[in-house]
Amino acid sequence: MSETTVGVGDPFPDLTLPTLDGDDLRFSERRGTKLVLYLWGSW
Amino acid sequence: MPGWQHFSQAHAAADFSLVSVAIDHAGPEAARPFVEAAGATFPTVVDRYGTLSRLLGFKAVPNGVLVDEDGTIRWTKFGGFSIDDRDDAAVVERFLRGEEPGPSPTDPAPYRLGPLERELVETKLRLGHLLLDAGQGAEAVAAWRGALRLDPENLTIRKQIWAAEHPAKFHPTIDFGWQKGQLAAERAAEVAAGVCGPDGCPLPAPLAGADAPPPSPAD
Numbered sequence: 001m002s003e004t005t006v007g008v009g010d011p012f013p014d015l016t017l018p019t020l021d022g023d024d025l026r027f028s029e030r031r032g033t034k035l036v037l038y039l040w041g042s043w
Numbered sequence: 044m045p046g047w048q049h050f051s052q053a054h055a056a057a058d059f060s061l062v063s064v065a066i067d068h069a070g071p072e073a074a075r076p077f078v079e080a081a082g083a084t085f086p087t088v089v090d091r092y093g094t095l096s097r098l099l100g101f102k103a104v105p106n107g108v109l110v111d112e113d114g115t116i117r118w119t120k121f122g123g124f125s126i127d128d129r130d131d132a133a134v135v136e137r138f139l140r141g142e143e144p145g146p147s148p149t150d151p152a153p154y155r156l157g158p159l160e161r162e163l164v165e166t167k168l169r170l171g172h173l174l175l176d177a178g179q180g181a182e183a184v185a186a187w188r189g190a191l192r193l194d195p196e197n198l199t200i201r202k203q204i205w206a207a208e209h210p211a212k213f214h215p216t217i218d219f220g221w222q223k224g225q226l227a228a229e230r231a232a233e234v235a236a237g238v239c240g241p242d243g244c245p246l247p248a249p250l251a252g253a254d255a256p257p258p259s260p261a262d
Contacts, residue, residue, distance in 0.1 A: 018071070038063045040066070041105075
C-alpha cells in the first residue's frame with residue numbers, strides 16, 4: 001500500500017457515485033449505520 | 044448477486060446498509076442486467092472510472108469492505124470475496140452483530156501507485172469515455188491503453204479494453220478461458236517490451252485474478 005491508499009482503520013473515502021437509478025449516493029451520508037460494500041464487475 | 048439479495052432478506056432486521064459497487068468502465072448499462080436478474084432491492088452504484096480501486100489499492104474484484112457507524116473501514120478482502128462463501132459470510136455476520144470482524148486477509152497482490160499517477164490514470168480513463176461517447180472507439184481504447192501503461196496490473200482497465208475490442212468474448216456470455224489466455228499473452232508481450240509499472244519493470248507476477256477464480260457477478 002502506498003501512503004495515499006486507505007485501508008483498515010482509515011475513514012472510508014468521502015466519495016459520491018451514481019446509482020443505477022440515476023441518483024447520487026454519497027458514502028459519508030451513510031454514517032451512523034454499518035455499511036457493507038460488495039465490489040464487483042460485470043466482466 | 045443473488046446470494047447478496049438472499050443475505051439482505053435474511054438479515055432484514057439488522058441495522059445496516061448493503062451497497063453493491065459495480066467497478067464497470069462500461070457504465071450502468073453493463074451492470075444493470077445482473078442487478079435486475081438478481082431482483083436486488085439494495086442500491087448499486089457504478090464506479091465507472093475505478094476510483095475506488097485506486098483509493099483502496101486493489102486491482103481485481105470481487106471484494107468486500109466493511110465500514111462501521113463512524114465511517115471507519117473495519118475489514119477488507121480484495122479478491123475472491125463472496126457472500127456464498129461460508130467464511131466470508133461469517134465475517135459479515137459477526138460485524139453486523141457488533142463483534143470484531145477479525146483480521147483482514149492480506150491482499151494477494153497489492154500495488155503501489157502515487158497520487159499523481161492515480162490522477163493521470165483517472166484522467167486517461169475519463170478521456171477514453173468521452174471519446175467513446177463521441178463515437179471514437181479506437182481513440183478511446185488508445186486512451187485506456189495509456190492508462191493501462193501507467194497501471195499495468197489493473198485488471199479492471201485491461202478487461203474493459205478487451206470488452207471494447209473483443210465484444211464477442213463478453214456477450215452474450217463471458218469467456219473466462221479466453222481472458223486467461225489473453226492475459227498471459229499480453230503479459231508476455233509487455234514483459235518483452237519492458238513495460239514499467241509503479242513497482243518497476245517488468246511486470247510483477249502473478250497478477251491478481253490471473254490464477255484466482257474469475258470474478259463472478261453471479262455470486
